[in-house]
Each structure stands twice: as structure tokens, then as C-alpha cells.
Amino acid sequence: MKDNPPLPVVIVAGLHADARTQVVEQLLHSVPGSVALHHNLATAADGTVQRTIRDAAGELSRDNAPLVNDCACCALREDLVPELERLAASGLTRLAVVELWDSVEPKAMAEVVTAHGDGVSLSNVITAVDPALVLPYLANGDDLSEAGLAAASTDERTVGDTFARQLEYAPVLALIDNPDADEEDRALVAQLHPTASRVPAIDCEQLVQLAFSTGFDVDTAAAAQHPACALLPQESEEAGVSTLVWRRQRPFHPERLYRALEDLCCAAVRSRGRFWLADRLESLLAWDAAGGALCVEYAGPWLASLPDAAWELVPPMRRAAAALDWHPVHGDCCQHLVFTSPGLDRDGLERLLESCLLTDEEYAAGPQAWRQLPAAFDSLLDPAS
Incomplete structure (x- = not known):
């Protein structure tokens, strides 16, 4: 042979x-x-x-x-x-x-x-x-x-x-x-x-x-x-099909996002990406939805939460993805979600997503206060708890 x-x-x-x-x-x-x-x-x-x-x-x-x-x-x-x-x-x-x-x-x-x-x-x-x-x-x-x-x-x-x-x-x-x-x-x-x-x-x-x-x-x-460095689609509009790329650098309020999950996962035939919850600041979370069914999973830590020495162990594609999302305060912690569908209601979807973020007042309270918010995602991320 x-x-x-x-x-x-x-x-x-x-x-x-x-x-x-x-x-x-x-x-x-x-x-x-x-x-x-x-x-x-x-x-x-x-x-x-x-x-x-x-x-x-x-x-x-x-x-x-x-x-x-x-x-x-x-x-x-x-x-x-x-x-x-x-x-x-x-x-x-x-x-x-x-x-x-x-x-x-x-x-x-x-x-x-x-x-x-x-x-x-x-x-x-x-x-x-x-x-x-x-x-x-x-x-x-x-x-x-x-x-x-x-x-x-x-x-x-x-x-x-x-x-x-x-x-x-x-x-x-x-x-x-x-x-x-x-x-x-x-x-x-x-x-x-x-x-x-x-x-x-x-x-x-x-x-x-x-x-x-x-x-x-x-x-x-x-x-x-992999959700941490996925080559996600870009904004597009053609023949009645739209792709919305939604990126923000403020965490989600866990309870408000949880209440909106059904509407969000049914808003597009396909959605995916990575997101950030205020009560799980170090956790990079994966969003994967198709056919009205949503899978939310822990996908590792944000690079901003790792010591500098650990970066050498991170694959180059992961570091490149983090660099694209980098924020001077939050590092790579962000919302990066992509929704693709015929007949996509862009405006309505963006309003719903924005409503799930921390308000100005909640954001100003800082990370210690964020960690005390209701842990609405425990049933999805920690089913044994």
C-alpha cells in the first residue's frame, strides 16, 4: 500500500x-x-x-x-x-x-x-x-x-x-x-x-x-x-431573501432575552452566532437555530477573560475573530448574531434584539450588579442544576 x-x-x-x-x-x-x-x-x-x-x-x-x-x-x-x-x-x-x-x-x-x-x-x-x-x-x-x-x-x-x-x-x-x-x-x-x-x-x-x-x-x-470564530455570512438582500448581521458590545439582560427566545428563533429560517449574557460575563455562548428550534450552548470562555499566556494556545482563527470584535473595555465579549430568511422583518427583529440588551441604567450599574440579575438561562445551560 x-x-x-x-x-x-x-x-x-x-x-x-x-x-x-x-x-x-x-x-x-x-x-x-x-x-x-x-x-x-x-x-x-x-x-x-x-x-x-x-x-x-x-x-x-x-x-x-x-x-x-x-x-x-x-x-x-x-x-x-x-x-x-x-x-x-x-x-x-x-x-x-x-x-x-x-x-x-x-x-x-x-x-x-x-x-x-x-x-x-x-x-x-x-x-x-x-x-x-x-x-x-x-x-x-x-x-x-x-x-x-x-x-x-x-x-x-x-x-x-x-x-x-x-x-x-x-x-x-x-x-x-x-x-x-x-x-x-x-x-x-x-x-x-x-x-x-x-x-x-x-x-x-x-x-x-x-x-x-x-x-x-x-x-x-x-x-x-465553531461559534467562537465562525465565518458568518455578511449583510445581504437579494430576491426577497435578507441576511441581517446584528453586532453590539453590550450584554443581554438574561431574563428579557429568555422571554424573547421563541420570537427570535422563529423570526428567520436560519440564525446563528455568538452572544453574551450579563450574568455570565466570561462565557461565550453559541446560538444555533433552524426550523423554529433553538440550541444554546456554552462554547468556551471569551478571550478577554483569559490570561495573556493562554493566548498562545488559541488557534489563529480564534484570535483573528476576537480581534475583529475587540472593544477597549469588554475585549471580544459581544453580540454577533446573523439571521437569514425570505421575508425577514429587519426592523422588527432589530427592535426586539435591542429590547433584550441592558438599558443605560442597568449598564451603568456595572458588572457586579449584572451578576445578580435573574439566571434565566440555567435551565438551558445547566440542565442538571
């Missing part, structure tokens, strides 16, 4: 199964000697995950892998790397296309292949997208289990937040041609992930070029999604 050059591996992900299949077939027919691996997690209820390997002519093999810890995704991780290594060792495969099952997120699989694959090289990650389905999928707050798409019995993700992460992680979005898609649909895709390469799924030459990219950096991709 060591005598062979690394086997290029491209991951194709996405909840839009028909779009995903179209992209995979395009690659198989455009690259002689390519094969596609697919693990069907729908068979997990029977205690196995079904693996198929195919090329442009059809199916080459079909086998079952047992569940690991009652988790279909764990079985996928345990089975995928050995299969890729076997293909690499044969020296007969020019490109391995990993077609992920519907709700499997590419981040975890990209990191597994990069960390454990011997003789393979992850060249790129592509999410296949049907533009006409982006809005209905993002707006879908159903649990994956209700849709028959859960990857484990403990899977609590929703359709909307899963699709959002699939779309926003991949540096390449392959768009199929659906006559039902309009300018609003295409504007929504562009604003949700403005830095992605958006490629028509029928563009064989460009797809192949991206599949043989020089390499995919999982650390950079993870940092781009």
Missing part, C-alpha cells in the same frame, strides 16, 4: 437523496476507475448497517456491518475506514466517493477519514443540494426520528438543524437543476453559505476538478463552523 500514491477520497453528503445520487453518479461516470461506497443506515433497526460498493456499471458488492454500541453512525465509522484502506491497497481505484446516508453529517466522517485512513487522502467534501427543497428542509423542525432518519436511538437532532450543518460545512455545494427552483431559492443558498463554491451538478469538468482537490483541511473546516 505504501508504494501506491494516496487514494483520493471525496465525501458527498446531504439530506436531498435524489440530488446526492445524481452527483455521485456524475462522478462515477466522469472518472474511470472510481467507486462509490454507501452505508444504508435505514437497516439499523435490524441490527446491521448495509454497505454497498458500486462503480459506473453498477453494484460491485453488498455486505452488512453490525451495529456498534447500538449506534448506526458508529458502525459506519468502524466499517468505512477499513474499506477505504482495502481499496487503496489494491491500487486499482482512482477515486473513492463516500456517499453518506441522508442524515449523516460530513464533519464527523471527514475527521474519521483524515485521522485514521492509512493510504487515503480526503480531497474534498461536497453537499448535494436541490435548491427548491432548501427552504422546506430548513424550516422543518421535526425530529429526525419522526422522519425515520435518526442515526441512533438517542439521536435528538431535527431535520432543519441537520440540513443546516450539512450545507454550511461543505466548501462545495453541488446544485441540481430543478425547474421548481426560483431566484429566491438560489438567493437563500447563496446567503446561507456565501463562501462555498456553488457548482451545477451537471458540470462534469468542475465536479471532477473539485473531487481531485489538493486536500481538505478538517481543522480549518471545523474552525469555520
